Amino acid sequence: MVDITQEAEAGGFTPVSTRTFLEGGDKMKKQSLGWQIRCALLVGVVASLPLAHAESVDQFPSKPITIVAQTAAGSSTDLFARELAQAASEVLGQPIVVTNRPGGSGAAQMAVISSSAPDGYTVGVNTASHITAMLTNLKGMYKPSDFSWITLNQIDPFVLVVNANSPYKTVNEMVKAGIDGEKIRIGGYGSIGSAHNIAVNIFAETAKMPFTWVGYPGSGDAITAVLGNHIEAASSNPGGALPFVEGKRAKILAIANEKRIPSLPDVPTYAEAGYDVDTSWKQIRGIYGPKGIPLEIQKKLADAFFKAMQSPRFMEYMERSALVVGDLGPDKYPQFIDKMSVVAGKWLTELGLDK
Known part of the structure; x- marks a missing residue:
């Protein structure tokens, strides 16, 4: 030991x-977290209203895509989201909008993602913090299988x-x-x-x-x-x-x-x-979405994101930030998340923080 x-x-x-x-602090902090989650859920409910018709993979995307970051503007995660959005919008032929939903160790963002329509138009940035959060302060609220894990884009050792x-x-x-x-x-x-x-x-x-x-x-x-x-x-x-x-x-x-x-x-x-x-x-940055996004849509998003990462501007950003390129798509990224969850769970237990 x-x-x-x-x-x-x-x-x-x-x-x-x-x-x-883990413990969330005093009563005010807990109330604040609950308020953030309720507000985020309201946004998600609006976003998940049924579509008039199912969209084919060939038609996707036919409107702007939103990437939700769980951190404030100017953070490393926010920078990643904006660099990816700019490069990928040219590949997909539709605008990609980045919004910030900080709060509750990722709880506010995860509430938006989990309650959004599983159509590929609302996705979020995930990091290793999502994994530890689902094992600690968000334990019982979310688990990896509640989401679609689309791409691993960055590895930050x-x-x-x-x-x-x-x-x-x-x-x-x-x-x-x-x-x-x-x-x-x-x-x-x-x-x-x-x-x-x-x-x-x-x-x-x-x-x-x-x-x-x-x-x-x-x-x-x-x-x-x-x-x-x-x-x-x-x-x-x-x-x-x-x-x-x-x-x-x-x-x-x-x-x-x-x-x-x-x-x-x-x-x-x-x-x-x-x-x-x-x-x-590792510290990771990837893209995930609500559970149930059709695999074909996930693959189309993954292909577009990986192609966007080959653009000169994005490659310069990666090199400048000393980042390692991730290359896992929806066929392998869920297993990677599961493996990281096992490692995190082991250490949270060892440290007595998994209660």
Whole structure:
């Protein structure tokens, strides 16, 4: 068992409470979540009014498509949705509108998606947070089989970041220090049980390295704490860490991926460093929709999205953000989601957060 605790404060930031995303906080927060879901359901009911006639695959799409993002405008997820929408609208010959429905750890967006008509005209962006949410604060409300999983578009592997002047020049040196009794504080977005925390736990269990988790409002805050020497390392994704690496202020010790990525050719995988880490747990971005979208419509959307991802602008965006291209369609993406759910469930149980 890896020793995992939560520090109260680190580096001038207020860490996220251990069970914030699970227990929902006080009564006001619960009422707010309920209000968000009710409003989202109302929107979904309007969107799911019966069509006058069934539309053939050849006719689809005959009107604009909406992509619903679960985060605010300007976020990484929102940027992905808008880049994809712009590229795919040219492929499909119809406008693709991006709307933002933040709130309730994805609950507001999922309510809209689940209650929309299964015709392919309303879809949403999904990330790894959807998986942990369905196992925690939205447990019993939604499960993977309640949705159509259309495409895996992006894979954003987790990386371990240290200060450029850190005494740990390799991940092996950090592991040895932790095993020898040095205090290793690793920070990242969210409380214990978050996507970043699960990623660190998977590595730490394999390496048998004790560590202390420090949760932050964002990965950028965790990297700032690393730069200030308030914690020893941060869990991030390549795109968030690259500016600091290029500025020679930070160093990436390892990446949780099956192979090295082009934007970080000198960063070894955990396997290359000698740790057989399960790399199935990643930050992902994909497209999903309400349950029951005809498979032919899902495939047409998937083909269009993948073709759009080959456009020069989208490829430049992917390279600039140090993202790995995903290539799973509706025939394989549901199985990928199920596998990630198993990994998340294991760790949520291990951390006692699956109640």
